[in-house]
Amino acid sequence: MNENVINQGLYYLDWLLDHKAEFELMTLRKFGQSIADNIDWSSPRLLCIAGNFTKYDEHAVQQINRNIELYQYKHYLGGFLMLDLVNATTAQTVYIEESPIDRTQKSNTKTFKTVSDYLDQANEQLTDRFENIKSFMIALGDDVQMKTLKYYIAFKRIKNFACVEVHPQSNSILVYLKVDPTTVTLEQGFTRNVTNIGHYGTGDLEIRINNDEDLEKAKYFIEKSYDIS
Structure with missing residues (x-):
């Protein structure tokens, strides 16, 4: 079972979400405005790659409200490597009702x-x-x-x-x-x-x-x- 791989990945994913502003600034400084604007920071995903996953692993990630994809790798003769998508989950977005002040500010902003x-x-x-x-x-x-x-x-x-x-x-x-x-x-x-x-x-x-x-x-x-x- 690859529970440790998934847990460690979730730790770094949560860390990224907690430090999103730092990542955005770093990207802006290194790659410029045009590339930074094309990155969707709203829903980062976690890719877990391992030799195999159990049915428990697949069930476990279904219970976690995160964008998680499990890939199983296979080696072939000639040095070829194949990644096979085993399972993918999508986080459910929670929408918070905007206050009248928020709506007023948005209406005054060019969209x-x-x-x-x-x-x-x-x-x-x-x-x-x-x-x-x-x-x-x-x-x-x-x-x-x-x-x-x-x-x-x-x-x-x-x-x-x-x-x-x-x-x-x-x-x-x-x-x-x-x-x-x-x-x-x-x-x-x-x-x-x-x-x-x-x-x-x-x-x-x-x-x-x-x-x-x-x-x-x-x-x-x-x-x-x-x-x-």
């Missing part, structure tokens, strides 16, 4: 639309196209997880392999992938190298999906990003 706001504004055609992209990515494997962040939607295995933005104004969807743009024949209006261009999410290859034909072409690159993540 920016989130990816959820843009999805609500999307027409039926754009919404259907997003649902098709989402279904395709989730069907790539049992280890795929989707997380809606403030400005984009992340699809990940152990790490992100695709970050999706929805833009109702241009009726398009932007997908950022972990694919080396120098290995791709870039097509104007469809693919773009954003290695040195600031953007939300992670990935150096930008794909702009304007129609169903673009979506079909994008699937090859999405699979490629999934395979190497």
Whole structure:
């Protein structure tokens, strides 16, 4: 049983939550504002990696209100290592009612639309196209997880392999992938190298999906990003 591994991980996770401000400041100083703004500190997750987990381990993490993922590793000939997702739990968020003062302060603060706001504004055609992209990515494997962040939607295995933005104004969807743009024949209006261009999410290859034909072409690159993540 790996109870000690899980308990030790929870200790460091709670320590991070208690010192979140210090981590945010350290990240800002080391990597700059654009990268710091893209990190979602609201719900950190704990990854426990071990040779095996018991049914008790899986049951135990289900009782803990934390984002916890259990990965079992396996060694293969040739030096290959595989990580297999055994169990994943998601913490339940508790919402606290805002006071009238809080609401007044928020109303006087400039706000920016989130990816959820843009999805609500999307027409039926754009919404259907997003649902098709989402279904395709989730069907790539049992280890795929989707997380809606403030400005984009992340699809990940152990790490992100695709970050999706929805833009109702241009009726398009932007997908950022972990694919080396120098290995791709870039097509104007469809693919773009954003290695040195600031953007939300992670990935150096930008794909702009304007129609169903673009979506079909994008699937090859999405699979490629999934395979190497």
